[in-house]
Amino acid sequence: MADKVTIADVARIAGVSRQTVSNALNSPEVVRPETRQRVLEVVEELGYRVNLAARQMRTGRSGLIAIRIDPAGDGINGSVFDRFLHGLTESAAEAGYRLLLYTAGDDDKEIAAFEDLLGAHEPDAFVLTSTHHKDPRTSWLLDRKLPFVTFGRPWSELPEVPHPWVDVDGSAGTEAATEHLLATGHRRIAFLGWPSGSGVGDDRREGWRRALAGAGLDPTGLSRATSDAIADGEAAARDLISGDPDITALVCASDSLALGALQVARSPNPAWHAEAYRRIAVVGFDDTPVAKAIGLTSVHQPLTEAAARCMQLLSRALERTPPGTILLPPSLVVRQSA
Amino acid sequence: MADKVTIADVARIAGVSRQTVSNALNSPEVVRPETRQRVLEVVEELGYRVNLAARQMRTGRSGLIAIRIDPAGDGINGSVFDRFLHGLTESAAEAGYRLLLYTAGDDDKEIAAFEDLLGAHEPDAFVLTSTHHKDPRTSWLLDRKLPFVTFGRPWSELPEVPHPWVDVDGSAGTEAATEHLLATGHRRIAFLGWPSGSGVGDDRREGWRRALAGAGLDPTGLSRATSDAIADGEAAARDLISGDPDITALVCASDSLALGALQVARSPNPAWHAEAYRRIAVVGFDDTPVAKAIGLTSVHQPLTEAAARCMQLLSRALERTPPGTILLPPSLVVRQSA
DNA sequence: AGGCATGATTTGATCGTTCAAGTTAAGGAA
DNA sequence: TTCCTTAACTTGAACGATCAAATCATGCCT
Structure with missing residues (x-):
């Protein structure tokens, strides 16, 4: 509450420098095991947590993944996206990311939203849904070499440049x-x-x-x-x-x-x-x-798995590895109607 | 794209200091109208956008509102929360905020999530849903004087300390x-x-x-x-x-x-x-x-309106105004079954 | 013993913004 | 004229982390 524990506090109490604390947390291999141990104890004791805003200033990484959510809850079919979103939130959390929501009326407005977001919150990646023929959003992101995954195939005849995607067959x-x-x-x-x-x-x-x-x-x-x-x-x-x-x-x-x-x-x-x-x-x-x-x-549609796969491909994309694509098989749920 | 436009760039080109640019944008009244005009033109021309991470370091404000989303897409009733979420995203955007999602298994884990979030992304406020008797989350937030609204009444017999809430009657x-x-x-x-x-x-x-x-x-x-x-x-x-x-x-x-x-x-x-x-x-x-x-x-339930009212109360809470409460009337939709 | 590579840690600078204090110029009162 | 006030703007410092370069041991080779 009142206590804002910074890396300097940890350093002082552990008797090391700021950088060593940073290394103990982010690059454990360069720190002597016993030093690392001591630092981690102090971190635990003080309840230190990195301030992402400060980290973001240096590294440019925000730990955020942006995804669009449509304004109107659209009856029956909206639930597909919603289930996907629930799954994605969890998968993202496991990978140390959090989801940031935004809205956009159409493709052009969504691209405007990209610009807004990149200037402001600087998400590390985007997840796009409902892809379609000649989707301007993917080309925009590809041009700028921004990491993203689509849930939905690139439906263009000739996929000029490949990008990672997950879809259900x-x-x-x-x-x-x-x-x-x-x-x-x-x-x-x-x-x-x-x-x-x-x-x-x-x-x-x-x-x-x-x-x-x-x-x-x-x-x-x-x-x-x-x-x-x-x-x-x-x-x-x-x-x-x-x-x-x-x-x-x-x-x-x-x-x-x-x-x-x-x-x-x-x-x-x-x-x-x-x-x-x-x-x-x-x-x-x-x-x-x-x-x-x-x-x-x-x-x-296996939406939870699709979400997990999206995060998997995203992790790869964030490391600038060549894009992967995943096509998941759906399953038939037989009930009374057939 | 390649261009990261900072406030210093704007200042240089407009022929003023950084602070004057900052003032032109955040406290227009202290800047001479013509200066302000010139600054705004340069801002427009360069496509300057404030870097929220940097701002957050000084001001402590992130522009984020955190809300929990449950992992499993829970069939029929989940849609109520989802519709609320869609509405809230939009209302938040209008007020200049974005929604940050997190998950939590139960109340205690959610409180742990509060701590995580406050140390890391530092959301400016929380929106809680599904409140219940003796809800430990609200007391935790109240103790720390953190701004929040609940969608759902405080269901305790004696509401010790009031907090803002929106609910449907x-x-x-x-x-x-x-x-x-x-x-x-x-x-x-x-x-x-x-x-x-x-x-x-x-x-x-x-x-x-x-x-x-x-x-x-x-x-x-x-x-x-x-x-x-x-x-x-x-x-x-x-x-x-x-x-x-x-x-x-x-x-x-x-x-x-x-x-x-x-x-x-x-x-x-x-x-x-x-x-x-x-x-x-x-x-x-x-x-x-x-x-x-x-x-x-x-x-x-008028969920879109409920979401808008939540944002309204949140804006007030962020200015540390005494809490308001809003009880919305539902409406009966008559169909064939009755 | 001297030179050198390697490992472990520290120091200074920096990211982009806003706060707090400082400067400058112009106007008004004595 | 001198002093004071105010408006308008500028300057330096700080937020909390990481990067890049510097320092300090330590051990090995010749």
Whole structure:
């Protein structure tokens, strides 16, 4: 409380110089073991802790990792980022770093935020999420040789310069989902996703297509694209199902879409005249709390591990080692819906 | 990028001293308007940004606000904290602060984290969540006269020393929920909550009791307490409903419990012999994404506003003004379930 | 014995900012 | 004219750590 213990205090009481205390803590190998021992005892006794602001002035290292957090808590899918964030906070702490949050409306504002942060708090690294085609943020950071990792692949056709990234293999997820449906007897399996152009969305569609192709089935006419909202998912699912009476299962690019699809799948459709209730299997993506709550089968992303891997790559990047990339396999959580 | 612009650079180019630049930025009133103008132009031109580490060394202020984030993404109810966090990040940014995350297993570890942080990053203030009876964290911070706000009331009987807090009036929420049910014709309305002892839980039960009392109804035997999980909610709801055939509605202390209750409410109970499907109205608490997704009527907490109010009180606390307290009213979001 | 490499520790300078005290010039009162 | 006050700005020191260079032993080789 009242006591601000500095390195000079420790030095005086241990009977050594400031630098020796610094060395005992940061470069133990250059200090004689018994001296080091004595210093550490005094450090313990006085409760000394390095003042990061002072260290930062000399070394330029702040011990901070910056990550963007979006202003609006965005319903169902926001939880993916949040779970990742929780994991990252812990992994970062283990590596001796702390997370600094910032907000930014779009890519340009985020780059402005980079400049702000670098001038002010000077984070040692950045973690970027939701990467996309031609992401200006990664090139900006690469140009300045700033350490960063993305959670999400660089979705550009030709990755000019490589950078470290961690991602979950979305296509493997939808492929597993589709194979599960095939194994349980479904033959006409549709896909409900987003308009092509988004790396994540296209990737997830590809996994479904691959599984169908592997079973010798034709995907033509079995795919719909819409924006990521429950109501849109419901409409698209209704369209798909009423247009093709043989469809018995739906693989969706998100739990939001799947939730919309479930509205259709779980209730009889009055348009089908005399036709009785037709049960449609539905699989979602992300394994959000909503999926768990309502028994929706969904593709689970190992977010805690992804966060740990991000920190791992970041540690390497901070030592200026060439970038690594990690693609994690998701897992299918089977519940009542499929 | 390569350029580290310091206050000395600005001073040299503007033809003034370092201190005058500092004053132009921090204490404009002591500088002649035209000088100030010139300095600001150079600042703009060079893209000067104050180095917070250096400032912190002199002033002791870091521009950081620390807040704990729990390691595990905890399903449904975690989203309440996450939404609050998103809002707080934005409010903090508007006030010129940034959020620093840390983790801690329990109260004692959190206090250890306080010590770590204060020695290292030196946050200017703390935001505490999930306050409870005899919370050791608040007394620790009060003892050291450190600025902080809690999101959650001090739940102790006698608040020895006051501290700033923001909270949402839970009892008003359950009261509104119960009144809504009364208004729609329900007479026998049960409450599904947590074991007494938790401030939040007791408060929410109290609102329900108050509404019943207001309508001249007896709450005896209409309340159950259990832990906060879907399965527990289902079991307790089944117990309540099968034990009292007149119950037509359930007010729950959380969306998790409500979700469990819905499993019972929405399906016919085989135990009721010939009795037909009995529809039970259910109201949840927190208005989580799950509630929105499945049409659960729920009590909504104004989390973005709560976050903004926290920052407001924090700003005051940082100026050492006497603590303020703010109790926000929640709102009932009526959906299909009630 | 002298020279030299090596290990262990100390000393002085520095990072970029703000505080506290000092300087300068201009204006007003006696 | 002289002295004092005030406004506007400048100067030196300090925050607490680390870097780079200097010092001081110690042991080994010739």
